[in-house]
Amino acid sequence: MLFMPGNNPGMLQTADTFGADSVIFDLEDAVALTEKDAARILVTEAMRTMNYGETEVVIRINPLSSPFAMTDIDKMARLKPDAILLPKATPEDMEILEKELERIEKEEGFEVGTIKVHALVETAYGVETVYETIKSSNRIQAVLLGGEDLAADLAVKRTKDSEELFYARTKVVNACKALKVDAIDTPFTDTNDYEGLAADSRKAKMLGFSGKLAINPRQIDTIHEVYSPTKQEINHALRVMAAKEEAEKEGLGVFSLDGKMVDLPIINRAIQTLEIAEMIGLLD
Ligand SMILES: CC(C)(COP(=O)(O)OP(=O)(O)OC[C@H]1O[C@@H](n2cnc3c(N)ncnc32)[C@H](O)[C@@H]1OP(=O)(O)O)[C@@H](O)C(=O)NCCC(=O)NCCSC(=O)C[C@@](O)(CC(=O)O)C(=O)O
């Protein structure tokens, strides 16, 4: 998911050309206070005139504690982006956003509940209450973790190996899995360190994240490479499924493949791998 400042017309115009699955037009921290109106106008223009095809388009509004949020919601929700991104998300703020979106949907004649929301969790309170935030609305499709703001809120140093995010990462992933929404990891802010980006992406994937935020188009290939199943993983998954067919014929629920036990959880993992491979075009 590629972030771009909402007041940068060049970036908005080429947003879908970098291969990101999703682009996030930012009205918040990437936009200076004096540029908030300009960003809203540019994003509105882009949404009305551009066709971003298959690329998901998300608009990040300003936090509800700011003087910009209500106008952001009112103007951006009417554009019907694929999702509104709520920064500094909490259950209380989600409740307010929910009511506003419902009001706008009724005014615009949109079906109620169709404007989706991604929640950006990036405060200690937001991390502790992430389960309640997701539970508070059926609109939430994904939770994104914001490591920079979170480190500031925790008053800790943001490090390259992200040890300081371990608790937040696992807490967010677990809440997302429990409530069946996507968990998307924090951006890696050194745009020239590809090895660091790959290592950070691998670590978060291992914990259960299904994607990562990017701040620069040069980060997209590395992130996709880490998050895509490898040929070996796909082949292994196919062999598990083939072996399962054979085992079923013999009435076996558990069997051995290459000396390792295969039963239902391993079959389910193989199905997940094949579903992702199919989704991203690595498998017919
Ligand atoms: C980082 C940098 C300044 C580097 O600039 P550079 O100039 O060195 O980049 P170059 O690579 O030299 O650019 C080569 C070509 O790519 C174009 N290009 C660059 N970036 C592009 C892009 N994103 N989209 C499309 N196009 C792009 C550029 O226009 C140029 O095009 P051209 O001139 O035609 O050759 C730049 O990337 C950038 O602005 N990124 C977006 C930053 C942003 O949105 N931040 C806010 C969101 S994060 C956040 O808020 C997280 C969090 O919420 C979470 C937490 O808490 O952790 C928080 O609070 O932190």
Ligand SMILES: [Mg+2]
């Ligand atoms: Mg932030």
